[in-house]
Amino acid sequence: MKIIKNYIDGTVFSSSKKFLDIDDPSKGEKIGEVVLSSKEDFKKVLESSKKAFLNWSETTPLKRSRVLSKYKEILEKNIDNIAKIISEEHGKTLDDAKGSVIRGLEVVEFATGIPHLLKGEFSQNVGTGIDSWSIRQPLGITAGITPFNFPAMVPMWMYPISIACGNSFILKPSEKDPSCGIKLAELFSEAGLPDGVLNVINGDKEVVNMILEEKLISSVSFVGSTPVAKYIYEKSAQHGKRVQALGGAKNHLVVMPDANLNQAVDGIMGAAYGSAGERCMAVSVAVAVGDIGDKLVKQISDKAQTLKVSPWTDLSSDMGPVISSEHKAKILSYIDIGIKEGAKLVLDGRNFKIQGYENGYFVGPTLFDDVSKNMKIYKEEIFGPVLSVLRVDTYEEALKLVNDHAFGNGTSIYTSDGEISRHFTSNCQIGMVGVNVPIPVPMAFHSFGGWKNSLFGDHAMHGNEGVRFYTKLKTVTSRWPKSTKEGPEFTMPTN
Numbered sequence: 001m002k003i004i005k006n007y008i009d010g011t012v013f014s015s016s017k018k019f020l021d022i023d024d025p026s027k028g029e030k031i032g033e034v035v036l037s038s039k040e041d042f043k044k045v046l047e048s049s050k051k052a053f054l055n056w057s058e059t060t061p062l063k064r065s066r067v068l069s070k071y072k073e074i075l076e077k078n079i080d081n082i083a084k085i086i087s088e089e090h091g092k093t094l095d096d097a098k099g100s101v102i103r104g105l106e107v108v109e110f111a112t113g114i115p116h117l118l119k120g121e122f123s124q125n126v127g128t129g130i131d132s133w134s135i136r137q138p139l140g141i142t143a144g145i146t147p148f149n150f151p152a153m154v155p156m157w158m159y160p161i162s163i164a165c166g167n168s169f170i171l172k173p174s175e176k177d178p179s180c181g182i183k184l185a186e187l188f189s190e191a192g193l194p195d196g197v198l199n200v201i202n203g204d205k206e207v208v209n210m211i212l213e214e215k216l217i218s219s220v221s222f223v224g225s226t227p228v229a230k231y232i233y234e235k236s237a238q239h240g241k242r243v244q245a246l247g248g249a250k251n252h253l254v255v256m257p258d259a260n261l262n263q264a265v266d267g268i269m270g271a272a273y274g275s276a277g278e279r280c281m282a283v284s285v286a287v288a289v290g291d292i293g294d295k296l297v298k299q300i301s302d303k304a305q306t307l308k309v310s311p312w313t314d315l316s317s318d319m320g321p322v323i324s325s326e327h328k329a330k331i332l333s334y335i336d337i338g339i340k341e342g343a344k345l346v347l348d349g350r351n352f353k354i355q356g357y358e359n360g361y362f363v364g365p366t367l368f369d370d371v372s373k374n375m376k377i378y379k380e381e382i383f384g385p386v387l388s389v390l391r392v393d394t395y396e397e398a399l400k401l402v403n404d405h406a407f408g409n410g411t412s413i414y415t416s417d418g419e420i421s422r423h424f425t426s427n428c429q430i431g432m433v434g435v436n437v438p439i440p441v442p443m444a445f446h447s448f449g450g451w452k453n454s455l456f457g458d459h460a461m462h463g464n465e466g467v468r469f470y471t472k473l474k475t476v477t478s479r480w481p482k483s484t485k486e487g488p489e490f491t492m493p494t495n
Contacts (some may be wrong), residue, residue: 002022002031008045008200015041020204024089026361028357036203039210042210046214048199049141049168049170049196052195052196062115067191068163071187074190086151089176090148090176092312117164118467122134130479134474139167139219139470140216141168141216143169144171145172145220151181172208175204185200213239220241220243244449244456244459246280246454247407248407249410250285251284252398252401253283256395256413261292265303268438272387273307280410283438283439297367327384330384331382331384334384335348338386341376343368344368344370345367345368366384371389408430408454411430411434412436421435431460445463447461
């Protein structure tokens with residue numbers, strides 16, 4: 001039985017005696033406990049982070065880059081181990097877990113370029129004998145509150161760039177799968193990161209509120225559901241913090257009549273049912289345009305029935321369980337609602353059982369047809385392996401569906417028509433767009449972020465947006481006048 005505490009000042013520590021259970025989602029059995037941190041733990045984290053920032057912010061960007069480069073090497077050697085830690089507590093397949101670690105690793109690789117990324121702008125002679133330049137300086141103590149679905153990738157969207165910019169960082173992982181966060185911090189220490197630059201504190205909403213209300217913390221980064229993202233945004237703003245809060249999604253994949261149907265179906269399968277649908281970039285709505293609907297639904301149904309749903313220990317598994325018994329019950333309730341609303345249930349994943357894992361939190365691939373825009377299963381994020389198919393007659397109707405939805409995280413279109421593709425990418429009101437690509441997650445050197453109710457705050461994550469978020473802009477105007485006193489000026493200076 002493992003006991004997960006905090007990682008503070010380079011040491012595993014907690015003074016609290018309160019713990020939450022950690023389950024193996026495949027078996028539905030307790031495999032460990034995670035600490036519910038106390039106010040004393042939080043105070044210790046703050047003291048450590050504050051002290052570490054003073055020295056780390058004075059470390060040259062080049063030296064920071066070298067620590068990050070070493071960290072990247074160590075992470076690469078530990079990918080299999082990190083993936084196993086993720087799969088054991090989350091339930092996702094090993095291949096999926098490895099892929100998520102690699103995508104996080106790419107942000108670390110991007111952050112090694114921080115000496116270049118922090119370069120400012122310089123203008124000579126903005127006025128007679130006057131030069132002006134801009135510099136970016138670290139914020140101070142920064143914090144990240146991360147979700148259960150990507151316990152390695154999402155934290156690595158945040159802390160590598162923050163730390164590269166010269167900040168210290170407090171990570172609050174999900175209490176459902178907390179082991180990965182501790183491991184990532186330990187490996188960073190192994191790479192030479194000074195103690196206290198990256199601290200990890202575990203807990204529930206009480207710890208979250210401590211972070212949001214603490215005046216010494218300059219910024220908060222968050223990924224999770226929209227109601228919580230909005231709460232994080234509003235609460236952080238009340239306490240004067242910079243905030244980026246990524247919320248929920250209802251990602252549409254539009255299938256045009258001229259699309260390569262086999263490619264579209266393969267894309268939908270992976271994007272809808274991969275990781276049991278527990279991705280903010282999962283495709284949960286397929287929009288069939290014109291007469292392609294019947295063929296699309298049949299092929300999805302046929303392929304979905306061949307998916308292998310099994311524990312992560314089965315290396316041939318396509319899809320594992322969902323995260324908890326509570327979340328499974330929530331997903332099943334949405335399926336019940338869809339039936340009551342009149343949607344056609346083509347595939348029913350409610351009674352999925354695996355011999356030897358009867359208590360696991362498994363939900364089979366579920367498919368609804370004839371879904372309408374007024375249904376709850378269309379409006380709300382289910383965050384499970386449930387795909388809804390809507391049928392429309394024209395491209396214009398499909399685009400309107402995408403743009404009218406409250407969420408604006410990601411979308412894709414499958415088509416052979418370049419003109420349609422260009423119009424869609426220019427006119428959809430969505431933050432991340434794919435063309436014949438089912439999950440358009442940007443690479444580390446671009447930025448991740450949605451629109452509308454999928455993002456609260458002005459900045460997306462990682463890439464240059466991340467550098468801007470984790471730094472303050474300072475502009476210097478400098479003049480070296482002659483020693484002769486010229487007297488004061490009372491007018492606006494001009495050239």
